[in-house]
Amino acid sequence: GDKVKQSPSALSLQEGTNSALRCNFSIAATTVQWFLQNPRGSLINLFYLVPGTKENGRLKSAFDSKESYSTLHIRDAQLEDSGTYFCAAEAPGTGSNRLTFGKGTKFSLIP
Amino acid sequence: EAAVTQSPRNKVTVTGGNVTLSCRQTNSHNYMYWYRQDTGHGLRLIHYSYGAGNLQIGDVPDGYKATRTTQEDFFLLLELASPSQTSLYFCASSDAWNYAEQFFGPGTRLTVL
Numbered sequence: 236g237d238k239v240k241q242s243p244s245a246l247s248l249q250e251g252t253n254s255a256l257r258c259n260f261s262i263a264a265t266t267v268q269w270f271l272q273n274p275r276g277s278l279i280n281l282f283y284l285v286p287g288t289k290e291n292g293r294l295k296s297a298f299d300s301k302e303s304y305s306t307l308h309i310r311d312a313q314l315e316d317s318g319t320y321f322c323a324a325e326a327p328g329t330g331s332n333r334l335t336f337g338k339g340t341k342f343s344l345i346p
Numbered sequence: 347e348a349a350v351t352q353s354p355r356n357k358v359t360v361t362g363g364n365v366t367l368s369c370r371q372t373n374s375h376n377y378m379y380w381y382r383q384d385t386g387h388g389l390r391l392i393h394y395s396y397g398a399g400n401l402q403i404g405d406v407p408d409g410y411k412a413t414r415t416t417q418e419d420f421f422l423l424l425e426l427a428s429p430s431q432t433s434l435y436f437c438a439s440s441d442a443w444n445y446a447e448q449f450f451g452p453g454t455r456l457t458v459l
Binding site: 239 | 386387388389390391394404434436445447448449450452453455
């Protein structure tokens with residue numbers, strides 16, 4: 236099965252609403268990164284997390300290594316938030332900061 | 347923040363062709379990585395390196411070679427390209443072997459006809 240499971244796979248919301256994306260890990264993740272892949276295909280770093288939480292503007296992310304999950308909350312969604320969100324986990328024993336990626340959440344905004 | 351650049355940004359070749367994708371990072375990171383991204387998948391690791399002359403095998407290495415010529419430069423080689431290698435390729439770098447954020451280049455879209 237997938238080592239990193241993202242949910243939902245797709246999300247379509249109106250502007251101004253709030254949303255939550257989730258990643259569940261079946262590997263012993265030690266760190267988590269969240270990325271936004273914009274419509275041009277570029278990967279934008281959003282968060283790098285050890286267990287705990289971080290906040291940046293309208294985005295907030297949490298990582299609980301004991302319960303093996305991470306969340307990304309988007310507040311007051313705007314058109315520029317559109318794209319595909321990926322989480323990626325680093326796990327010990329995989330060697331050399333290797334990341335295992337989820338399959339992504341495709342996020343669309345309805346004007 | 348690491349600066350990672352890739353060239354070319356787009357490439358079309360034919361089956362059996364020889365392709366080299368280039369990656370350069372300018373933040374003195376030790377680790378560099380090549381990933382591919384396909385529809386329905388996240389990114390999957392092809393090869394990585396922890397310094398000039400070093401090469402490590404990733405999760406999907408078949409059909410790919412790589413070479414790290416300097417700390418800055420990491421190349422991905424497809425010597426006999428096949429249509430199954432049509433994909434979006436990303437290079438990344440990080441400055442440590444664990445607990446280190448990875449930074450990605452803009453990607454190279456490769457089409458093998």
